[in-house]
Amino acid sequence: xxxxxxxxxxxxxxxxxxxxxxxxxxxxxxxxxxxxxxxxxxxxxxxxxxxxxxxxxxxxxxxxxxxxxxxxxxxxxxxxxxxxxxxxxxxxxxxxxxxxxxxxxxxxxxxxxxxxxxxxxxxxxxxxxxxxxxxxxxxxxxxxxxxxxxxxxxxxxxxxxxxxxxxxxxxxxxxxxxxxxxxxxxxxxxxxxxxxxxxxxxxxxxxxxxxxxxxxxxxxxxxxxxxxxxxxxxxxxxxxxxxxxxxxxxxxxxxxxxxxxxxxxxxxxxxxxxxxxxxxxxxxxxxxxxxxxxxxxxxxxxxxxxxxxxxxxxxxxxxxxxxxxxxxxxxxxxxxxxxxxxxxxxxxxxxxxxxxxxxxxxxxxxxxxxxxxxxxxxxxxxxxxxxxxxxxxxxxxxxxxxxxxxxxxxxxxxxxxxxxxxxxxxx
DNA sequence: TCTGGGGTCCTAGGACCC
DNA sequence: TCTGGGGTCCTAGGACCC
Numbered sequence: 001x002x003x004x005x006x007x008x009x010x011x012x013x014x015x016x017x018x019x020x021x022x023x024x025x026x027x028x029x030x031x032x033x034x035x036x037x038x039x040x041x042x043x044x045x046x047x048x049x050x051x052x053x054x055x056x057x058x059x060x061x062x063x064x065x066x067x068x069x070x071x072x073x074x075x076x077x078x079x080x081x082x083x084x085x086x087x088x089x090x091x092x093x094x095x096x097x098x099x100x101x102x103x104x105x106x107x108x109x110x111x112x113x114x115x116x117x118x119x120x121x122x123x124x125x126x127x128x129x130x131x132x133x134x135x136x137x138x139x140x141x142x143x144x145x146x147x148x149x150x151x152x153x154x155x156x157x158x159x160x161x162x163x164x165x166x167x168x169x170x171x172x173x174x175x176x177x178x179x180x181x182x183x184x185x186x187x188x189x190x191x192x193x194x195x196x197x198x199x200x201x202x203x204x205x206x207x208x209x210x211x212x213x214x215x216x217x218x219x220x221x222x223x224x225x226x227x228x229x230x231x232x233x234x235x236x237x238x239x240x241x242x243x244x245x246x247x248x249x250x251x252x253x254x255x256x257x258x259x260x261x262x263x264x265x266x267x268x269x270x271x272x273x274x275x276x277x278x279x280x281x282x283x284x285x286x287x288x289x290x291x292x293x294x295x296x297x298x299x300x301x302x303x304x305x306x307x308x309x310x311x312x313x314x315x316x317x318x319x320x321x322x323x324x325x326x327x328x329x330x331x332x333x334x335x336x337x338x339x340x341x342x343x344x345x346x347x348x349x350x351x352x353x354x355x356x357x358x359x360x361x362x363x364x365x366x367x368x369x370x371x372x373x374x375x376x377x378x379x380x381x382x383x384x385x386x387x388x389x390x391x392x393x394x395x396x397x398x399x400x401x402x403x404x405x406x407x408x409x410x411x412x413x414x415x416x417x418x419x420x421x422x423x424x425x426x427x
Numbered sequence: 428t429c430t431g432g433g434g435t436c437c438t439a440g441g442a443c444c445c
Numbered sequence: 446t447c448t449g450g451g452g453t454c455c456t457a458g459g460a461c462c463c
Contacts, residue, residue: 041430041431042432045431046430048431048463062430062431063430064429066429067429067430193462194461194462195461196460197460197461198461226460228437229437229461253434254433254434255433256434257432257433258431258433259431259432260430260432304430351432353433
């Protein structure tokens with residue numbers, strides 16, 4: 001496969017929505033435009049999206065909300081809880097638009113996609129990029145930046161440059177040698193895709209402060225200090241494409257459901273309730289993905305900011321046979337919980353992780369296809385549905401439970417619920 | 428008072444085998 | 446003085462991403 005592409009100049013575009021969650025909120029709420037806005041994490045805990053105006057006020061990514069609540073009280077800052085139903089729906093519309101430009105689209109995250117333009121023969125990349133920006137704005141009112149280059153890492157870097165320099169009008173194309181060089185030189189190591197806090201520290205100790213010097217790093221040293229991924233990264237910065245497009249992602253390997261509680265819980269019976277609900281949700285995700293889980297682990301922890309006596313623990317178990325049986329999954333989760341629970345801590349978070357996922361078609365004992373298999377399938381489905389019903393009855397009594405996640409500033413689910421659709425007032 | 432959630436990949440090291 | 450070599454598989458933990 002590589003032989004067909006090795007001599008071919010690659011062209012990758014990265015299209016990324018600016019301040020995605022805030023921009024989604026702004027689509028339907030005009031009051032949020034042109035002013036400082038933040039969107040909060042689960043539990044209204046910290047700021048996970050900020051408008052440019054909010055960034056200018058030095059509100060940082062991940063900043064605890066209680067530290068800036070004052071700004072909301074004073075009417076300076078607008079605040080919203082996370083509205084995941086809305087963001088997921090807008091995200092899929094965003095993807096649909098990009099598919100109109102090339103079939104080779106990789107959904108990299110909820111707010112950004114890689115596009116492979118290598119075979120597209122665009123006469124002018126500048127106008128293609130501008131067309132993408134205009135179309136996304138016209139159709140769903142999202143502001144995006146476009147970065148284009150010969151590797152995914154350089155496209156990321158170009159996108160970052162477009163964001164930081166308003167005079168570029170949201171577009172940065174890295175093609176000629178001198179432009180690439182100057183862009184690399186201006187990019188600090190901590191802003192490179194794949195370089196986190198640990199590698200930043202390590203590189204700076206080695207006298208490497210920007211992307212240009214990282215691109216000149218010795219191969220052996222890169223491999224030794226930052227694993228094979230680090231070596232790939234260095235090559236990508238040199239313009240050698242090592243990270244391929246993933247237009248058809250592999251199925252998930254893990255399914256996790258974990259939450260911080262609205263209020264701490266100390267008693268085993270309270271944690272049991274939370275863990276049961278998370279196990280149930282994890283199982284529902286499992287059904288949706290049509291997978292069986294081979295392992296399950298449960299974690300609990302108290303408040304990590306309480307440094308005095310921080311307690312965190314988890315336990316893993318393997319199922320006898322890979323399963324998607326809700327009863328079995330919930331029972332195992334509760335039993336694991338009782339193994340790690342100890343009296344004393346005020347627990348603030350719990351989670352359930354299903355691992356070793358395999359397709360439902362590989363269920364032991366389902367090897368024989370035909371009528372028998374289908375009957376068993378149908379029976380299983382029936383059991384699953386009934387179990388789900390029974391269990392959800394058991395847990396609905398706790399709708400006001402202390403540990404429930406807080407969403408106190410939620411906007412309407414405008415695009416996915418009829419009853420929450422916005423109304424237009426006629427004058 | 429109040430601090431998110433869900434993923435991936437890579438490697439070292441242990442267990443086990445011949 | 447002397448203590449094999451080379452595999453595979455599994456998992457915990459550390460790095461990263463948004």
